[in-house]
Amino acid sequence: MSIAAKEAGARQESDVVLRYLRPHVKFPNMWCPGCGNGVVATSLIRAIDKLGLDRDNVVLVSGIGCSSRMPVYLDFQALHTTHGRALAFATGVKFSRPDLKVIVITGDGDSLSIGGNHLIHACRRNIDITTILINNYIYGMTGGQISPTTPPGAHATTTPYGSAEKPFEACDLAKGAGATFIARTTVYHTTQMDRLMMEAIQHKGFSLVEVISNCHTYYGRLNRLGQATALLRMFQEKASVQDKGTNMVDDRTKDMIPTGIIHRDSEKTELCDEYQKLIDSLAKGKPA
Amino acid sequence: MNKPSAVETKTRVIKKSKIDYSQGPPPVSINAAWCKACNICISLCPQNVLAADIEGKPVVAQEENCIQCGACWTHCPDFAIKSNYK
Ligand code: SF4
Ligand code: SF4
Numbered sequence: 057m058s059i060a061a062k063e064a065g066a067r068q069e070s071d072v073v074l075r076y077l078r079p080h081v082k083f084p085n086m087w088c089p090g091c092g093n094g095v096v097a098t099s100l101i102r103a104i105d106k107l108g109l110d111r112d113n114v115v116l117v118s119g120i121g122c123s124s125r126m127p128v129y130l131d132f133q134a135l136h137t138t139h140g141r142a143l144a145f146a147t148g149v150k151f152s153r154p155d156l157k158v159i160v161i162t163g164d165g166d167s168l169s170i171g172g173n174h175l176i177h178a179c180r181r182n183i184d185i186t187t188i189l190i191n192n193y194i195y196g197m198t199g200g201q202i203s204p205t206t207p208p209g210a211h212a213t214t215t216p217y218g219s220a221e222k223p224f225e226a227c228d229l230a231k232g233a234g235a236t237f238i239a240r241t242t243v244y245h246t247t248q249m250d251r252l253m254m255e256a257i258q259h260k261g262f263s264l265v266e267v268i269s270n271c272h273t274y275y276g277r278l279n280r281l282g283q284a285t286a287l288l289r290m291f292q293e294k295a296s297v298q299d300k301g302t303n304m305v306d307d308r309t310k311d312m313i314p315t316g317i318i319h320r321d322s323e324k325t326e327l328c329d330e331y332q333k334l335i336d337s338l339a340k341g342k343p344a
Numbered sequence: 345m346n347k348p349s350a351v352e353t354k355t356r357v358i359k360k361s362k363i364d365y366s367q368g369p370p371p372v373s374i375n376a377a378w379c380k381a382c383n384i385c386i387s388l389c390p391q392n393v394l395a396a397d398i399e400g401k402p403v404v405a406q407e408e409n410c411i412q413c414g415a416c417w418t419h420c421p422d423f424a425i426k427s428n429y430k
Binding site (some may be wrong): 067069070071073074077083084088089090092093094097098099180209231243244246283284285288291309 | 377382383417422425
């Protein structure tokens with residue numbers, strides 16, 4: 057008897073992905089063969105499906121970039137905005153409809169360079185938004201320029217002799233700015249990614265999940281790292297899974313990628329709650 | 345002349361699969377129209393179930409070895425593999 061036959065009549069797990077794709081959009085998608093964005097999309101679908109959220113109450117907000125094409129393919133409420141401003145629009149959506157689950161899909165250039173200010177202020181306000189930051193170390197859509205996260209010495213079309221700049225650490229930046237749930241994972245670790253996304257969506261407050269992704273078309277090719285499979289193997293070797301629930305050992309000095317939950321704070325109050333309290337107290341006639 | 349008709353020739357080519365699908369779907373199947381031949385599924389499969397065809401797209405070569413670990417379809421960026429997760 058086959059393995060499948062043991063599960064007589066059972067539907068396949070992967071069918072869930074097809075259920076959440078937009079029916080009228082042309083597939084295959086526009087991403088390069090092997091691009092990590094598709095892996096993040098399937099993981100997000102599984103996380104939302106496992107949480108049992110109603111798809112009409114989930115809003116995906118994105119800016120401009122390769123990763124920001126994701127709401128075009130996934131069948132949720134979508135808001136495709138201007139470059140870097142996804143978090144600004146998302147703040148507006150969440151403020152006017154606090155009952156919706158707002159998820160921002162953004163890239164490293166979109167959120168840390170063009171939209172850097174929006175990111176730190178969303179972190180500071182601790183508004184209940186989940187941000188999925190797909191970090192591929194380079195600007196992919198515009199042709200491989202260096203981004204704020206490109207490691208020192210890495211080659212890009214604008215740095216043919218290697219980058220002399222120091223990169224941003226998105227998770228440390230968010231922690232300093234006041235975000236209350238911060239986690240990092242890679243596209244190789246899909247099971248961990250599912251779990252972190254579920255926790256981030258459930259968290260009340262600003263949550264950031266940084267997903268280290270592969271851009272073999274520019275980053276891999278210009279730095280001679282090979283194809284998508286070679287980059288996935290590199291993430292497998294370099295990632296140190298040290299999920300201890302909260303603050304973990306920093307071993308970036310050894311050129312490793314620490315993954316897991318980096319910071320979690322459930323004490324801090326959330327912006328929409330505070331605002332509602334203010335409204336209630338004013339309605340009673342006395343300011344808080 | 346005793347030449348077999350076109351229909352008969354066709355039916356003769358179809359090999360009977362070793363696996364009985366009467367009670368469930370196949371353990372892994374590929375949607376070749378959406379696949380972009382990135383090679384991820386072939387290289388991540390721990391059981392060497394998949395093999396590349398002439399275009400680099402995967403074909404299910406050793407179906408009976410599939411343990412439905414989910415490595416291929418959770419890493420496929422193009423939503424092109426149907427399988428399970430155990
Ligand atoms: S489910 Fe696992 S064993 Fe089966 S084809 Fe996919 S990777 Fe190979
Ligand atoms: S991972 Fe998906 S797109 Fe890549 S070769 Fe396999 S089936 Fe095709």
